[in-house]
Amino acid sequence: MxxxxxxxxxxxxxxxxxxxxxxxxxxxxxxxxxSHAIMGPNGSGKSTLAYTIAGHPKYTVTEGEIxxxxxxxxxxxxxERARAGLFLAMQYPVEIPGVSVSNFLxxxxxxxxxxxxxxxxxxxxxxxxxxxxxxxxxxTERNVNEGFSGGEKKRHEILQLELLKPKFxxxxxxxxxxxxxxxxxxxxxxxxxxxxxxxxLLLITHYTRILKYIKPDFVHVFVAGKIAEQGGPELAxxxxxxxxxxxxxx
Amino acid sequence: MTTSNATIPVQHGMAEHSHGAGVPVQTRSERLxxxxxxxxxxxxxxxxxxxxxxxxxxxxxxxxxxxxxMGDISIKHPEGVTTAWVGSDHPSFGGAGLPEDRPSAAxxxxxxxxxxxTIPGDATAECEVQIGINSDSDSPSALHMIxxxxxxxxxxxILDHKGAAVLGENVEIIVGDEADITVISxxxxxxxxxxxxxxxxxxxRNSKLRHLVVSLGGKTVRVSTSAEFTQPGGDVELLGMYFAxxxxxxxxxxxxxxxxxxxKSRVTYKGALQGEKAHTVWVGDVLIRMAAEGxxxxxxxxxxxxxxxxxxxxxxxxxxxxxxxxxxxxxxASGRFDDEQLFYLQARGINEREARRLVVRGFLNxxxxxxxxxxxxxxxxxxxxxxxxxxxx
Numbered sequence: 001m002x003x004x005x006x007x008x009x010x011x012x013x014x015x016x017x018x019x020x021x022x023x024x025x026x027x028x029x030x031x032x033x034x035s036h037a038i039m040g041p042n043g044s045g046k047s048t049l050a051y052t053i054a055g056h057p058k059y060t061v062t063e064g065e066i067x068x069x070x071x072x073x074x075x076x077x078x079x080e081r082a083r084a085g086l087f088l089a090m091q092y093p094v095e096i097p098g099v100s101v102s103n104f105l106x107x108x109x110x111x112x113x114x115x116x117x118x119x120x121x122x123x124x125x126x127x128x129x130x131x132x133x134x135x136x137x138x139x140t141e142r143n144v145n146e147g148f149s150g151g152e153k154k155r156h157e158i159l160q161l162e163l164l165k166p167k168f169x170x171x172x173x174x175x176x177x178x179x180x181x182x183x184x185x186x187x188x189x190x191x192x193x194x195x196x197x198x199x200x201l202l203l204i205t206h207y208t209r210i211l212k213y214i215k216p217d218f219v220h221v222f223v224a225g226k227i228a229e230q231g232g233p234e235l236a237x238x239x240x241x242x243x244x245x246x247x248x249x250x
Numbered sequence: 251m252t253t254s255n256a257t258i259p260v261q262h263g264m265a266e267h268s269h270g271a272g273v274p275v276q277t278r279s280e281r282l283x284x285x286x287x288x289x290x291x292x293x294x295x296x297x298x299x300x301x302x303x304x305x306x307x308x309x310x311x312x313x314x315x316x317x318x319x320m321g322d323i324s325i326k327h328p329e330g331v332t333t334a335w336v337g338s339d340h341p342s343f344g345g346a347g348l349p350e351d352r353p354s355a356a357x358x359x360x361x362x363x364x365x366x367x368t369i370p371g372d373a374t375a376e377c378e379v380q381i382g383i384n385s386d387s388d389s390p391s392a393l394h395m396i397x398x399x400x401x402x403x404x405x406x407x408i409l410d411h412k413g414a415a416v417l418g419e420n421v422e423i424i425v426g427d428e429a430d431i432t433v434i435s436x437x438x439x440x441x442x443x444x445x446x447x448x449x450x451x452x453x454x455r456n457s458k459l460r461h462l463v464v465s466l467g468g469k470t471v472r473v474s475t476s477a478e479f480t481q482p483g484g485d486v487e488l489l490g491m492y493f494a495x496x497x498x499x500x501x502x503x504x505x506x507x508x509x510x511x512x513x514k515s516r517v518t519y520k521g522a523l524q525g526e527k528a529h530t531v532w533v534g535d536v537l538i539r540m541a542a543e544g545x546x547x548x549x550x551x552x553x554x555x556x557x558x559x560x561x562x563x564x565x566x567x568x569x570x571x572x573x574x575x576x577x578x579x580x581x582x583a584s585g586r587f588d589d590e591q592l593f594y595l596q597a598r599g600i601n602e603r604e605a606r607r608l609v610v611r612g613f614l615n616x617x618x619x620x621x622x623x624x625x626x627x628x629x630x631x632x633x634x635x636x637x638x639x640x641x642x643x
Binding site: 046054055056057077079080081082083087088090092093096097098099104105108111112143160164208 | 423588589590591593595596597598599600602604605608609611612613614615616625
């Protein structure tokens with residue numbers, strides 16, 4: 001049983017107007033097997049939370065801590081965090097020209113496990129996960145994210161989630177830009193991976209529609225850099241009906 | 251990729267410059283060509299050819315005369331291919347072009363004999379000729395090579411430069427009618443070596459040349475490649491790949507002369523730079539003459555700057571004298587290593603060093619994959635690995 005703790009997290013970012021505080025004291029605890037949805041209006045700091053957990057250099061933590069099974073995550077480099085079991089499915093994954101998906105996946109798997117995967121089972125695993133996500137076999141020959149459609153990028157992120165088997169997964173607006181069919185396929189992939197590996201899930205989203213497919217145990221409403229309200233799945237239903245106006249005006 | 255630390259492309263003729271004895275040359279075609287070194291003025295920054303390189307960097311290769319190259323030349327070739335040392339009275343000597351700058355002319359006049367490699371017309375695509383230039387001397391010397399592909403010939407010629415050298419070299423590539431050949435020139439010298447290589451290609455009717463320049467090792471490596479179409483239907487692909495470390499100067503100059511109709515040219519050069527005073531130069535001149543209707547040309551140069559303190563100059567020049575063409579374009583960009591790529595790879599557990607290598611390898615792979623020969627591709631991949639290893643990235 002693993003545990004991810006975020007305590008009183010304050011984060012700033014450098015802008016042209018100077019230093020700006022985005023996160024203003026976030027407290028959140030996630031256990032293995034739990035699904036947490038973070039919902040909030042644009043600009044509330046949801047993505048900043050995701051990228052701060054992953055260690056993006058753009059964000060500076062000024063106060064607070066992030067602990068993974070008691071270990072100080074903020075002290076780790078980006079790759080150390082990934083190897084410790086943190087995974088971020090990105091909203092805008094970058095292109096890496098000349099690097100094939102197959103080479104990338106194998107390199108990442110080798111880095112996370114500390115040894116190269118046995119070839120035969122690895123190819124089977126990759127094929128199986130790709131079939132389930134309805135991805136064509138030739139996909140692995142393409143260069144990472146190069147010329148991918150929005151839907152292909154998201155499937156590729158979830159493919160990595162399935163193959164890399166993290167302890168905690170942060171999904172940053174994985175539902176954005178997907179049509180209903182693709183949303184279903186991607187959601188099923190997340191549920192499948194979660195069932196198989198029992199990771200803790202932090203699902204960041206603006207809309208409630210993905211929550212029809214991925215059922216959260218907890219819902220947190222994120223406003224102006226911190227959690228304004230939290231509850232069970234019923235909170236998502238209320239947001240669906242009422243929107244964020246109540247929080248934004250307050 | 252954003253443009254940074256690179257010169258802004260300047261259309262030839264628009265920048266302030268002069269040629270020869272103060273007479274401005276308006277078009278690329280009017281640049282002086284001569285086998286006689288005395289026709290060329292001493293190296294000066296005011297001349298376009300020497301805008302980036304100094305006489306000091308050329309370490310004597312711009313002198314009036316050089317010694318003949320006496321180092322080792324090894325050759326491996328299948329039956330049917332012939333080799334011979336020939337004098338300047340041989341009909342193939344000067345068959346592909348004439349020097350356009352002083353170091354090339356100095357080497358031309360100093361090499362009394364040329365090493366002629368002839369690929370017969372019945373040679374097939376499997377025909378592979380390996381020429382190793384394994385030098386072990388740091389006194390300036392001159393070498394003249396001629397690669398002659400007879401009409402209908404197929405094959406690949408690899409020039410492999412290694413060791414310690416201060417070498418002025420001219421390589422003539424004569425591509426006969428309907429011939430289809432690949433020439434690969436690898437510069438993998440010791441760190442102190444200096445190399446000025448002028449490579450001239452002349453293409454016959456419906457012939458095809460794929461030419462690849464790989465510059466990895468050497469203090470100063472300057473390769474000028476020119477391609478001239480003499481008959482319609484020619485197709486030339488000029489590829490290049492370079493990796494400059496701290497203190498290295500790697501220059502590539504290209505000139506494609508579309509003088510006849512319906513020929514095609516593609517120029518694709520990619521370079522990676524790393525370390526203090528790593529400097530690369532790419533100048534791509536394409537001339538489409540009045541008669542060259544139906545020309546189809548595109549040139550591209552991309553540079554990846556891995557660290558601060560490196561400098562990439564990239565200057566495409568496209569000169570068009572007729573509007574009746576299929577297409578003509580160029581692209582040039584030099585960008586810093588993309589931190590978002592690094593973040594993405596690291597977020598998948600790959601450490602920074604390995605992530606950088608993956609990106610660089612990927613960047614240069616585009617060139618290697620165009621060779622279409624697995625054995626050579628894997629050899630070049632290994633060379634890049636060694637380069638990445640050496641530079642400690």
